[in-house]
Amino acid sequence: MIPYGRQDIQLADIDAVLEVLHSDFLTQGPMVPRFEQAVADKVGARHALAANSATSALHIACLALGLGECDWLWTTPITFVASANCGLYCGASVDFVDIDPRTYNLCPKALEAKLEQAEQEGRLPKVVVAVHLCGQPCDMAVIHALSQRYGFRIIEDASHAIGGKYRGNYIGSGHYSDITVFSFHPVKIITTAEGGMVLTNDGALASRMNLLRSHGVTRDPELMTHEADGPWYYQQIELGFNYRMTELQAALGVSQLERLxxxxxxxxxxxxxxxxxxxxxxxxxxxxxxxxxxxxxxxxxxxxxxxxxxxxxxxxxxxxxxxxxxxxxxxxxxxxxxxxxxxxxxxxxxxxxxxxxxxxxxxxxxxxxxxxxxxxxxxxxxxxxxx
Known part of the structure; x- marks a missing residue:
């Protein structure tokens, strides 16, 4: 059987993972930030945070943008369910915008028409998730212009699209969005077995997503409510999740990224x-x-x-x-x-x-x-x- 997709695991990938297995760190160590920095440098983003899946990345992206009850998230109906479910996880309502008949991405004309109607009805979206289906980017310049007019935030669901470009810039550079999400599932362009990443140029969003992916816990004195009790001290200041990537996954990602x-x-x-x-x-x-x-x-x-x-x-x-x-x-x-x-x-x-x-x-x-x-x-x- 010739599969529709298949990962490419080479000796360099195996060696990278074995090196981590022989190291002192299997979960949180130097390899995760190395992978994050490598992806950020590659696509031209200021901040990158690895997660255990693109679904987790979408969830914390929505939360960081303040999506919650009484809010709306819009996305395309031609996507995996996670692109819509992330809104429901936050207690928001979800709606869809029909696709462009040529690209199969969210249609900018349909989006504009729906926004005009939603403005009259008082139900404009807080977040629009633009999915780059098959790796081809949406018409982000038009979507961004609409966001400026109607006041919504943009997440690029670029699960299919790492290594692609829009108007000469790598997808993930954040020129036309608040947050971009990549997937590293085995059938995707590069893999970490399971895994995802959020990228943003906004330091405040990056800080919030960093908290949310790790139980809402911090050791940063500037974020704590009072002086630390001692060098062991940490505080939970948000209700977060265990959405972290492991060192093994990150090592595989660093190796794979070299062949992107x-x-x-x-x-x-x-x-x-x-x-x-x-x-x-x-x-x-x-x-x-x-x-x-x-x-x-x-x-x-x-x-x-x-x-x-x-x-x-x-x-x-x-x-x-x-x-x-x-x-x-x-x-x-x-x-x-x-x-x-x-x-x-x-x-x-x-x-x-x-x-x-x-x-x-x-x-x-x-x-x-x-x-x-x-x-x-x-x-x-x-x-x-x-x-």
Whole structure:
């Protein structure tokens, strides 16, 4: 089976983890801050804080921005559920903005129209989570301009996008957002096994997220309510969480980060080769905006269903039967049973639902060979009954 994604673990990664295993620190030591600084330096952010998952990172990002009861978080319906759940964790309400039919990201025009209506109704969002689906960044300049007009804060959910660029700057630099979140899950562009990171240029936000990821506990005398009782002393000044990354994960991340640009370059080369090989197929290949350089975490095609004799599900199952580990990213969040209980219904976001009815994620990962890619294309040809 050719998987849709696969981590690349090399000897340097193993050696880095073994070095930590032989050291004095397995949880909190020098490697976590080293990884944080390396990522911050790479993307051009002032502050970076590692977490045990991107979901945890999204949660503390929302809390740091003051999201709570009576507030609204808006995001896209085409994302993993964590992009919306992070708002619910804070007691806020969640709503969605339909997707752009070309990029499949949150649509700026739909966002502007929804903001105009929400302003009249007195229910503007406090936070908008802009998800860079497949690694292609949202139109952040437009979203940022809208944030200045309507007063909301921006989180970039860049779980798919480390190593990508928007308008010449690395995603994560924070030019158009308050906080950016990366994921280091094994199928992502680089991995720490599980793990995530929050990045910001705001020192106050960084300080708050640092507290929240570690039980709300501090040893900083400037943050304490009174002078320390002794050198052992700490205070809990927030209700925080255990969202910390381990030294083992960070060591793997430091090693993987050295190959980030090579990984993203290879993903783009494979994606461009798919574009050529699939040019005559009854599918829509991913459109790329000229002002962006995608991390290419996923390669999503959309079936032209009226031009083929099989259903969406039949094509998917046929590819699996041929040994191609395709997947579907994602089921629209508003159609999930939990969100239906909150009042969402099919038909609420029609562009997202059209996407879901046609989308299939083909295998794409940096160690994928051209022979394997040819197998994927041959299987898709057979599945579409083009042979």
């Amino acid at each position: 640009d090579d990984y993203v370059s290879r993903r783009n080369a494979l994606a461009e080769r798919y574009d050529v090989l699939l040019a005559e197929f009854p599918v829509t290949t991913p459109w790329q905006h000229s002002n962006s350089y995608s991390g290419r975490h996923l390669y999503v095609i959309r079936l032209t269903l009226d031009a083929i004799s099989l259903s969406h599900c039949q094509v998917f199952e046929a590819l699996r039967a041929y040994g191609i580990g395709v997947n579907l990213h994602y089921i629209p969040v508003h159609t999930q049973p939990y969100y239906k209980q909150l009042g969402f219904q099919p038909g609420d976001f029609p562009e997202a639902e059209r996407y879901y009815a046609e989308a299939i994620s083909l295998p794409l990962y940096p160690t994928m060979s051209e022979d394997q890619q040819d197998q994927v294309v041959a299987a898709l040809k057979a599945a579409l009954e083009l042979s």
